Amino acid sequence: MQNLAPIALFVYNRPDHTRRTLNYLQKNLLADESRLFVFSDGAKTAADEPKVEQVRQLIKEISGFKSVKIISSKQNMGLANSIIKGVTQLVNDYGKVIVFEDDLLSSPYTLQYFNEALTRYANEEKVMHIGAYMFDLADKKLPETFFYRIATSWGWATWARAWKDFEPDIDVLLKQFDKPKINRFSIDGTMNFWKQMLEFKTGKNNSWAIRWYASIFLKGGLALHPSRSLVHNIGHDGTGVHSNVENTYKADISQKPVKKFPVTVKENEQAHHAIRNFLGNRKGSLLKRGLVFIQQIRVKYFVRKG
Numbered sequence: 001m002q003n004l005a006p007i008a009l010f011v012y013n014r015p016d017h018t019r020r021t022l023n024y025l026q027k028n029l030l031a032d033e034s035r036l037f038v039f040s041d042g043a044k045t046a047a048d049e050p051k052v053e054q055v056r057q058l059i060k061e062i063s064g065f066k067s068v069k070i071i072s073s074k075q076n077m078g079l080a081n082s083i084i085k086g087v088t089q090l091v092n093d094y095g096k097v098i099v100f101e102d103d104l105l106s107s108p109y110t111l112q113y114f115n116e117a118l119t120r121y122a123n124e125e126k127v128m129h130i131g132a133y134m135f136d137l138a139d140k141k142l143p144e145t146f147f148y149r150i151a152t153s154w155g156w157a158t159w160a161r162a163w164k165d166f167e168p169d170i171d172v173l174l175k176q177f178d179k180p181k182i183n184r185f186s187i188d189g190t191m192n193f194w195k196q197m198l199e200f201k202t203g204k205n206n207s208w209a210i211r212w213y214a215s216i217f218l219k220g221g222l223a224l225h226p227s228r229s230l231v232h233n234i235g236h237d238g239t240g241v242h243s244n245v246e247n248t249y250k251a252d253i254s255q256k257p258v259k260k261f262p263v264t265v266k267e268n269e270q271a272h273h274a275i276r277n278f279l280g281n282r283k284g285s286l287l288k289r290g291l292v293f294i295q296q297i298r299v300k301y302f303v304r305k306g
Contacts, residue, residue, distance in 0.1 A: 005118050005157060006035045006094050007065075007111070008086050010079065011102040013043070013051035015058055017234060018102040025100065026064035028111040029257075034098075036065040039086045044076040055102075080208035084168065091160035096122075098157045103235030106132070106155060109257040110230040114157045117145075117224050117261065126265050128162035128221035129212075131155070132230040135282075136251055139274040142227040144260040146268035148275065150187070151216050151223045153209035155231040167215045168208075170201050176218050185217055187272075190279035222267060228254035248282050 007025070011018050025031060038059045043049040062068045077085070083099070090097040098114045100106075107113075110132050121127040127147070132155035167173055174197060177185065186194045196210040216223065229251035236249070262268070 003119075004030060004034050004111075004115050005096045005098045006037055006090050007098045007100060008083075008090055009036060009038045009100045009102070010041070010082055010086065011038060011055050011059060012041045012079070013048050013055060014102055014235075015051060015054040018055050018058055020234065021100065021102050021104055021106075022058075022062060024105045025111075027108050028106060029108055030111040030115060031064055033066050034111060035067045036062065036069070037086070037090060038062070038068065038070045039082055040070060040072040041079070041082050042073045042076045044078075078206055080206045083208050084166075087158070087163060091158070091163045096157065096159045097163075098155075100155055101235075103233055104155050105232045105234055105253060107230040107253045107255060109254070110155065113226065113230055113258045116258070118157055118159065120261055121224065121265075122159060124265050125161070126220065126222055127224060128158065128165070128216045128219065129223035130157040131223050131225045133233070133249075133251065134225050134227060134229040135249065135275065135278045136229075137227065137274045137278050139270065139277075142271055142274060143262065143268070144228075144258055145224055145226050145262060146271045147222040147262055147265060148225055148267055148271050149184070149217055149222060150225075150275070151209070151213040152225070153212070154233045162216075162221065165215055165219050165221075166212055167218075168211055170197065170211065173197065173211060173214045173218065174201065181217075185214070187276050187279055190276055222265065224261070225271070226254065226258055227271075228252075228256075230254055230258075 040056055040059060043052040056072065059070055071086070073082070087097055087099060096118050098111065113132065114130060117130045129151040131152035133152045182194050183189060186192070193210065193213065196205060196207060197214060199205045200207055200210060230253065232251045232253050233249065
């Protein structure tokens with residue numbers, strides 16, 4: 001496979017997570033033929049500086065790729081600005097990009113999946129995003145890959161032609177929604193995507209991902225997904241800037257290469273029902289929610305201070 005997409009890896013202050021992410025990435029087919037660009041954000045506070053420095057020492061030692069380029073920021077840009085700037089730079093230079101953050105374990109076949117899909121759908125305007133993560137869905141009869149409206153952010157890829165439609169201005173996005181669109185955007189009210197939009201507007205989050213999903217959604221775009229996840233997020237242990245302790249979205253990483261891709265570019269109705277059912281039931285019983293809350297409090301107030 002020629003003309004492989006560059007990989008953007010965004011890191012901050014989690015050396016252990018970064019090491020594990022890199023270990024899995026290095027074991028990917030095509031890793032040794034791929035260019036890796038590591039974007040290292042600057043420390044937000046003096047307390048973060050030692051961990052940021054540990055990460056920077058670690059990434060200096062990276063091997064196993066065709067080339068490695070490190071882009072370090074002296075100032076703290078924050079994840080959203082880092083990703084927007086880094087992705088824009090790479091799609092401008094290479095026409096496409098594969099994006100990882102520092103808390104994602106990948107299948108040996110994740111890069112192969114991304115590159116295959118990037119080539120296959122390069123000229124399909126409606127396909128705007130390729131995701132590697134998928135919820136642990138109950139329906140085991142879904143096709144190997146399918147199109148769906150949601151753009152997941154745990155390992156993803158896109159093209160310059162799609163990224164040009166990314167709209168960072170929340171006001172421009174918000175005014176294009178009406179009630180039916182809000183309902184579709186929120187998967188019939190089963191997911192808090194609209195709430196995330198409103199919280200971005202009021203400064204309660206700084207999510208690039210919700211604005212990217214909204215940009216795709218409002219363009220009538222679709223994202224490709226595997227039915228079995230090709231990544232697992234290890235950041236839901238309370239260590240991340242935006243993460244809670246969370247077990248809802250755990251995934252068993254597929255150890256098989258993806259062989260089948262959709263021929264027709266349209267949303268998969270079977271996948272819609274499976275995802276809506278997962279999201280509608282994901283919180284579980286009152287008891288389960290109580291146990292999750294207790295675990296979050298325990299980590300927040302006890303474990304992290306130990």
